[in-house]
Amino acid sequence: MSDKLSRLPLELVLHILSYLPFEALLSFGVTSRSNYHSHILCLKRLRLGVFERRVHSMISCLQAGWATTDQVGSYLDEDASRDYFVSVIQPRMQPTIPPLTGQTTPVALSKDTRRRIPTTAVPARARTHEQMIHIQNRIFARVVNRYGSSLVKLEFMAYDLDNEGARVLGAQCTYSLRHLALRFEHPHIRNGNMRPSTWLHPAPSSPAWNLLLGIGREPHLGVFGLETLVLERAGITPWQLTMLVRRNPRLRVLKLRTCLGAQPEFLDWLGGVERTSEKEGDAPVPGERLETLWLEHCHRLLSKPVGEFELLPDEACDAGLEWVRGLKNLKSLSFSECLNIPTEYVERANKLIWNIPEVIPPYSLEVTSSFIEVDPQLR
Numbered sequence: 001m002s003d004k005l006s007r008l009p010l011e012l013v014l015h016i017l018s019y020l021p022f023e024a025l026l027s028f029g030v031t032s033r034s035n036y037h038s039h040i041l042c043l044k045r046l047r048l049g050v051f052e053r054r055v056h057s058m059i060s061c062l063q064a065g066w067a068t069t070d071q072v073g074s075y076l077d078e079d080a081s082r083d084y085f086v087s088v089i090q091p092r093m094q095p096t097i098p099p100l101t102g103q104t105t106p107v108a109l110s111k112d113t114r115r116r117i118p119t120t121a122v123p124a125r126a127r128t129h130e131q132m133i134h135i136q137n138r139i140f141a142r143v144v145n146r147y148g149s150s151l152v153k154l155e156f157m158a159y160d161l162d163n164e165g166a167r168v169l170g171a172q173c174t175y176s177l178r179h180l181a182l183r184f185e186h187p188h189i190r191n192g193n194m195r196p197s198t199w200l201h202p203a204p205s206s207p208a209w210n211l212l213l214g215i216g217r218e219p220h221l222g223v224f225g226l227e228t229l230v231l232e233r234a235g236i237t238p239w240q241l242t243m244l245v246r247r248n249p250r251l252r253v254l255k256l257r258t259c260l261g262a263q264p265e266f267l268d269w270l271g272g273v274e275r276t277s278e279k280e281g282d283a284p285v286p287g288e289r290l291e292t293l294w295l296e297h298c299h300r301l302l303s304k305p306v307g308e309f310e311l312l313p314d315e316a317c318d319a320g321l322e323w324v325r326g327l328k329n330l331k332s333l334s335f336s337e338c339l340n341i342p343t344e345y346v347e348r349a350n351k352l353i354w355n356i357p358e359v360i361p362p363y364s365l366e367v368t369s370s371f372i373e374v375d376p377q378l379r
Helices: 002-006 010-017 022-029 033-042 054-063 129-150 163-172 196-200 207-212 238-246 264-270 278-282 322-326 343-354
Strands: 045-051 084-089 153-157 179-183 228-232 253-257 292-296 332-334 358-360
Touching: 002 033, 010 033, 022 033, 033 129, 045 129, 129 153, 129 163, 163 207, 207 238, 238 264, 264 322, 322 343, 343 358
Parallel strands: 045 084, 045 153, 153 179, 179 228, 228 253, 253 292, 292 332, 332 358
Antiparallel strands: none
């Protein structure tokens, strides 16, 4: 079969391989050197999640919309877009049981009486948050180092991004990557010393993000071809986010959730507010090409509280959010779960000034409840 495929044009081979499930594609890649290169070129879209428990992976997959409840237990993605979903489970560490008194190695059976010696069960020890981040990024780096040069769409679920993951991402996906989603928000995970409040705030700021910007000591690294960027619970600063958006002029979709960089410093730049120099005034607004901007669960969008917004005149009823006016091509804007922005304030500003086709207010007046049921025995 391999010999027959080798006679076909590469475009046709890649089209045939696109119908293979992920496991079959990997198996094909180890059959020969040429097939190895073909299977790498075929992998265009990848979703990678690294967790300690399978149930954590399943819930995160559902919340991100990667699969439905019927598909979540399967590793085969029947979607027409052929996005490959890989879930890597890193089980908890098994501690070494100390040897019994007078013995050099732990034993479970007594050789002379063949009866079980009672021992105290030692539960598996959960990794610390920092240890898990290191493991997640190490696995991410291995995958991207192999397939990154051919990837067009990449989504990564973990707890945070570190230097190892960012460096490989900036080295292997410099110009080819079009869609990047980094999802670090998983409120259902409460392992060991991990507090529930961890997921309510952005991750700590980190210089690792500089490796995606093409600055500093490694200017050859970076991601510069993005059209879609999704960041959830990202510790990227306003300045780093500004540089990342500036280095990706083809960006059309920007979705930020619980993101440190979603602050007035970045938003005013994005909408062209307070551009002082004459050169800046003639230049296009940085976010002019954006069609979708979602700012969800971000609580530092305003430099000061809105106050009595009902008293604002119609021509200035968007005080504090004037940057929205510069986003002329915006078709969808979301302030979902943004606590310090009143729903009525957003709706009035859009009706009188912005005229954006779709605006998602901070909170809907209609309360709906949705639940995800998970088997408690599942681990």
